[in-house]
Amino acid sequence: MNNDALFNNQNELSIVDGLVQLSYLVQTVLGRIGAGHDLSLIQIRLLGILRDREPSMLQLAQHLGLDKSSITGLVDRAERRGLVERTISPNDRRGFNVRVTPAGRQLIHGVGNEIERQINAVIEGLIDTERAHLAALATKVLDTSAWSPLLSQRAETK
Amino acid sequence: MNNDALFNNQNELSIVDGLVQLSYLVQTVLGRIGAGHDLSLIQIRLLGILRDREPSMLQLAQHLGLDKSSITGLVDRAERRGLVERTISPNDRRGFNVRVTPAGRQLIHGVGNEIERQINAVIEGLIDTERAHLAALATKVLDTSAWSPLLSQRAETK
DNA sequence: GAATTTAGTTTGTGTTACAAACAATATAGT
DNA sequence: ACTATATTGTTTGTAACACAAACTAAATTC
Numbered sequence: 001m002n003n004d005a006l007f008n009n010q011n012e013l014s015i016v017d018g019l020v021q022l023s024y025l026v027q028t029v030l031g032r033i034g035a036g037h038d039l040s041l042i043q044i045r046l047l048g049i050l051r052d053r054e055p056s057m058l059q060l061a062q063h064l065g066l067d068k069s070s071i072t073g074l075v076d077r078a079e080r081r082g083l084v085e086r087t088i089s090p091n092d093r094r095g096f097n098v099r100v101t102p103a104g105r106q107l108i109h110g111v112g113n114e115i116e117r118q119i120n121a122v123i124e125g126l127i128d129t130e131r132a133h134l135a136a137l138a139t140k141v142l143d144t145s146a147w148s149p150l151l152s153q154r155a156e157t158k
Numbered sequence: 159m160n161n162d163a164l165f166n167n168q169n170e171l172s173i174v175d176g177l178v179q180l181s182y183l184v185q186t187v188l189g190r191i192g193a194g195h196d197l198s199l200i201q202i203r204l205l206g207i208l209r210d211r212e213p214s215m216l217q218l219a220q221h222l223g224l225d226k227s228s229i230t231g232l233v234d235r236a237e238r239r240g241l242v243e244r245t246i247s248p249n250d251r252r253g254f255n256v257r258v259t260p261a262g263r264q265l266i267h268g269v270g271n272e273i274e275r276q277i278n279a280v281i282e283g284l285i286d287t288e289r290a291h292l293a294a295l296a297t298k299v300l301d302t303s304a305w306s307p308l309l310s311q312r313a314e315t316k
Numbered sequence: 317g318a319a320t321t322t323a324g325t326t327t328g329t330g331t332t333a334c335a336a337a338c339a340a341t342a343t344a345g346t
Numbered sequence: 347a348c349t350a351t352a353t354t355g356t357t358t359g360t361a362a363c364a365c366a367a368a369c370t371a372a373a374t375t376c
Contacts, residue, residue, distance in 0.1 A: 231331080
């Protein structure tokens with residue numbers, strides 16, 4: 001055991017290590033919250049996307065970065081639980097749109113509140129100005145990153 | 159289409175939204191890099207953990223936050239690919255330790271370099287002082303968060 | 317109106333994750 | 347030492363998740 005451990009004062013991480021580890025921490029928290037509601041990370045994401053959209057199956061696949069064949073089962077399971085529903089597309093008799101049900105909306109609302117609380121718990125060690133700074137930096141990264149097109153969704157919370 | 163989209167200038171995200179979305183972005187990048195080497199996220203994490211440890215199966219389960227029964231298959235598959243190996247524990251004839259092989263070490267080294275490059279690409283929009291700030295804030299969050307015990311591992315890169 | 321493209325499902329394969337039951341070894345209690 | 351209990355790891359069974367290839371039905375192109 002070294003002084004870092006004793007004083008809970010690890011060496012400053014590189015920017016890469018910091019972002020990678022922080023992403024694991026956040027995802028772990030999200031996963032734990034989801035598990036408490038029998039939701040996987042991907043299902044949380046699905047509901048989050050549907051909060052303010054009613055995409056086709058194919059658009060959903062693109063939002064999530066998954067193959068279209070993966071979407072069938074994902075939506076099937078969510079539909080079986082009454083969280084989402086397929087609606088017929090007015091233009092295209094092949095396609096469906098996917099919509100959250102009131103039950104799904106209620107669930108994602110509760111999950112969102114929990115995410116709000118627990119992510120705030122994660123940053124309890126930051127003072128207000130640090131939080132503002134972190135939010136601004138995260139926004140800037142998401143805003144300017146060449147990779148942002150990978151994420152066409154918004155977060156799961158309000 | 160609104161002005162945000164035109165000017166690539168989305169509203170400042172809340173701290174919660176920012177962290178959640180940033181974590182998705184980082185994980186997506188890690189997943190893409192892994193896919194290029196036939197590695198899943200969990201396998202990248204496994205190799206990352208083994209970079210500087212030789213844990214027992216159970217310790218591995220705790221590091222990863224998984225059930226011990228999940229570790230058997232994970233290590234089996236990595237062992238089949240020659241990336242890790244089980245070594246007999248000197249003290250306990252029931253247990254194994256898990257060690258990365260030279261081939262595994264070489265792979266994780268290459269993956270780590272790619273992570274380094276691509277995460278740096280993600281933050282290309284930040285100037286140096288902003289990067290330093292972000293690294294410091296990430297470190298502080300990881301250092302002070304009550305949830306940090308969930309992550310007893312270090313990141314996958316040098 | 318025939319050929320091609322597109323949207324979504326189906327089928328088959330493999331990974332990931334858990335829980336319960338199990339075998340083998342270690343440890344504790346007496 | 348001997349028995350009871352605990353611990354380590356695997357096995358078995360179940361299910362979600364992800365992809366690719368083959369397929370159906372509807373839309374589009376020529």
